[in-house]
Amino acid sequence: MESYPRNLMEFEQQFATEKACREYLFELRWPDGFQCPRCENRKAWKTSQDLYYCVKCGYKTSVIAGTIFQDTSKPLKMWFRAMWYITNQKHGVSALGLQQTLGFGSYRTAWSWLHKLRCAMVRPDRDRLSGIIEVDETYLGGPEPGKRGRGAEGKGLVVVAVQKDGKRIGRIRLQQVVDACAESLNKAVKKSVEPNSVVHTDGWRGYNGLSKLGYTHTVIRQESDIGKNLLPSVNRVVALLKRWLLGTHQGAVGASHLDYYLDEFTFRFNRRTSKSRGKLFYRLVKQSLEVPPVLINDIAGGRSKK
Secondary structure: OOOOOOOHHHHHHHOOOHHHHHHHHHHHHOOOOOOOOOOOOOOEEEOOOOOEEEOOOOOEEOOOOOOOOOOOOOOHHHHHHHHHHHHHOOOOOOHHHHHHHHOOOOHHHHHHHHHHHHHHOOOOOOOOEOOEEEEEEEEEOOOOOOOOOOOOOOOEEEEEEEEEEOOEEEEEEEEEEOOOOHHHHHHHHHHHEOOOOEEEEEOOHHHOOOHHHOOEEEEEEOOOOOOOOOOHHHHHHHHHHHHHHHHHHOOOOOHHHHHHHHHHHHHHHOOOOOOOHHHHHHHHHHHHOOOOOOOHHHHHHOOOOO
């Protein structure tokens, strides 16, 4: 059963102590009781250092080992406050805003926490889109000189996949790719869309191989210039994405770190109809236990394009 606070007062009461935060993480990570990550044995002794000693193999672990909280020097109460604050701001937060709200002495700390939590906003085993899907690309990044359209310089190329839900927009998937060639686009579609789905695109030749991959490929329009007459659902998502990047982050997002922001936008957009902000908090905490530790050195370099 999903358990989460419905408002700020409930949040403060439920997570008033470090012990309460650890117990909440335990219930989310091991809902059926402790399980040793090495041998899967379910019996362990708890030590005075909040470690669990497996009685079968002798392995010691903690509730935060192997998660984004691993090796943190900050209290879990502060992590919980950060996650509550982030998920309760409808349009997201900047690193400066998080720094000021939580009283971090370093902007770098707030920046790294935000990126770590953005990594947790994508479940490793999330479902692919299915049904009728619109797919197109857009370039994101600050204004730089150079040509426009496919092959634009100095910007990140993002494949946008939008699931149709009748006349409404369903779930979305966003992925940055190296270029608009068939290999890159086919790989992005395969990662985001279930086979046997109907995929609508423009007439760009990079999508010509989708039928061979098991998709029902429909060319909605023959024009393939980016930024002109985009598919309607994709066009709307792209407009919202660009407005979000410009409004919340002042457009100061480089291509090297763009993927982290795409993950956050996807997390928020796909849960935009949720009636409870507390449920978004619950999802973020739960998914933070499902992703491996994120090192600051890995974040600083950004993700490699695939």
